Amino acid sequence: MSYETPETSDDSRFWDEAAQGRLVFQRCEACSYVRWPAAGVCPECLDRRFVWEEVEPAGTVWSYAVYHRAYAGHLKERIPYNVTLVELDCGVRLLSTLVGFDDDAPVGARVRARFEAVGDHSVVPVFGPA
């Protein structure tokens, strides 16, 4: 696989690495800003140069909500499910799901990524207690 396209909002590298149990994001080569979602230009300095870089898969729960309605077919069997915004230590805020918490709304809790298969072909990062 090659990921050498200099300008891209293609996020396939993120998903390919997640399937291997790694979190990677684009880091701006000009100002070092780590960004998500993937973009062809840095939102901080507008430079187009970037590298994909593995980050520590750790962060803090920033926001948390429980959904009682499935907005995608594969979620029907998970109702109720949570949608969580995790602020990673690298600065990226990533929408995900919390696993392994008994209490509701653990905002501020330290979490660490785990990688969970969804369907037959995708692996997604979810977060559990650090």
Ligand SMILES: [Zn+2]
């Ligand atoms: Zn930048």
